[in-house]
Amino acid sequence: MSLYYFVTLILSMKKNTKLYETVAAMMAPGKGILAADESDATAGKRLAMVHLPNEPENRQDFREILFAAPGIEEYLSGVIMYDSSIKSATDAGIPFADVLTAKGIVPGIKVDLGTVDLHGFKGEVVSQGLDGLLERFKEYYDLGARFAKWRAVITIDEDELPTDAAITMNCIMLARYAQLAQAAGIVPMVEPEVIYSGDHTLAKAELVTTRTLQILFHTLQTYKVDLEGLILKSSMVLAGDMCPDQSTPEQVANATLRTFHLSVPHEVGGIVFLSGGQTPKRSTENLNAIARLGQQPWPITFSYSRAIEEPVLMAWQGKPDRVAEAQKTLLHVCKMNSLATQGKYDSASDGVLK
Ligand code: 13P
Numbered sequence: 001m002s003l004y005y006f007v008t009l010i011l012s013m014k015k016n017t018k019l020y021e022t023v024a025a026m027m028a029p030g031k032g033i034l035a036a037d038e039s040d041a042t043a044g045k046r047l048a049m050v051h052l053p054n055e056p057e058n059r060q061d062f063r064e065i066l067f068a069a070p071g072i073e074e075y076l077s078g079v080i081m082y083d084s085s086i087k088s089a090t091d092a093g094i095p096f097a098d099v100l101t102a103k104g105i106v107p108g109i110k111v112d113l114g115t116v117d118l119h120g121f122k123g124e125v126v127s128q129g130l131d132g133l134l135e136r137f138k139e140y141y142d143l144g145a146r147f148a149k150w151r152a153v154i155t156i157d158e159d160e161l162p163t164d165a166a167i168t169m170n171c172i173m174l175a176r177y178a179q180l181a182q183a184a185g186i187v188p189m190v191e192p193e194v195i196y197s198g199d200h201t202l203a204k205a206e207l208v209t210t211r212t213l214q215i216l217f218h219t220l221q222t223y224k225v226d227l228e229g230l231i232l233k234s235s236m237v238l239a240g241d242m243c244p245d246q247s248t249p250e251q252v253a254n255a256t257l258r259t260f261h262l263s264v265p266h267e268v269g270g271i272v273f274l275s276g277g278q279t280p281k282r283s284t285e286n287l288n289a290i291a292r293l294g295q296q297p298w299p300i301t302f303s304y305s306r307a308i309e310e311p312v313l314m315a316w317q318g319k320p321d322r323v324a325e326a327q328k329t330l331l332h333v334c335k336m337n338s339l340a341t342q343g344k345y346d347s348a349s350d351g352v353l354k
Helices: 003-026 040-048 056-067 096-102 133-142 164-183 202-222 249-263 280-292 306-316 320-341
Strands: 032-035 076-081 106-110 115-117 125-127 147-154 187-194 231-234 270-273 300-302
Touching: 003 076, 003 106, 003 187, 032 300, 032 320, 040 056, 040 306, 056 096, 056 306, 056 320, 076 096, 076 147, 096 106, 125 147, 125 164, 133 164, 147 164, 147 231, 164 187, 164 202, 187 202, 202 231, 202 249, 249 280, 280 300, 280 306, 280 320, 300 320, 306 320
Parallel strands: 032 076, 076 106, 106 147, 147 187, 187 231, 231 270, 270 300
Antiparallel strands: 115 125
């Protein structure tokens, strides 16, 4: 081995060690990740559920309830933020990212800029946001972010969608984003979300998710993304919400793990789930059923947005005197999901999750 090659090897190992440490912190046993990365517009939809206007103060108050909640570090290893939240601070002036870091929670940032129509492919979309991304990563790193998320959307419709062309285009974007993230010392969380709405069967969702993940990992490997320094954020394999034939948690767990075993290389740093519009209770029950199938080649945990935030919002209702109650609810939801990652969630005795 030449000296040059040896030095390059040592340097590259050194570089990626940081990514692996971040992955290990994020995938700490019994902990999960809160996806509080909704855009300001989507935050408005959440606030509307409790009849609050989409004003910066309301978004700010809700984020502070989440990020500053005492004790969340027992169950949360990471929080994904949005551009406006990673640039915001508590009422006392402490940047949100610093609040999280001080608790040992890894701050993350959503970096895709949403979807646009994929021209020529009716009903299919592609995510945008690659232009200037390396510079944005540098800025987010300085603000404290150590991982990032990019969401691609894969839609199932009748027999025709998704097309391989749309999946491939989205996977190329995900691979490019992942390369840039790793170059900036940031762990990429790659999220090809297979959408749950529709009347498709469980079998169809399994087929589509397997195909999507196979194309994704083939593309990531083609572009030399370091899979050990990367986290997959996946949908669970679910029959569409309008499908008359709904599945049991055991069926979901089996279909989901079959999919992963056919498509996800074992060196991938970890797998986290989005909740995708399932109720909080169902997403926790399904995670529990997955954990009950035993140890897998990858650590697996939750990275929910709606399934965590909605019960908290309902407890808060925008009322200052209900902040403590809202934070208690947040802790409960996170604890139940933490138990679910260990296959120890008992839904029959949980009166909070609906
Ligand atoms: P949900 O849990 O609400 O699906 O959101 C997770 C997420 O990160 C979507 O991009």
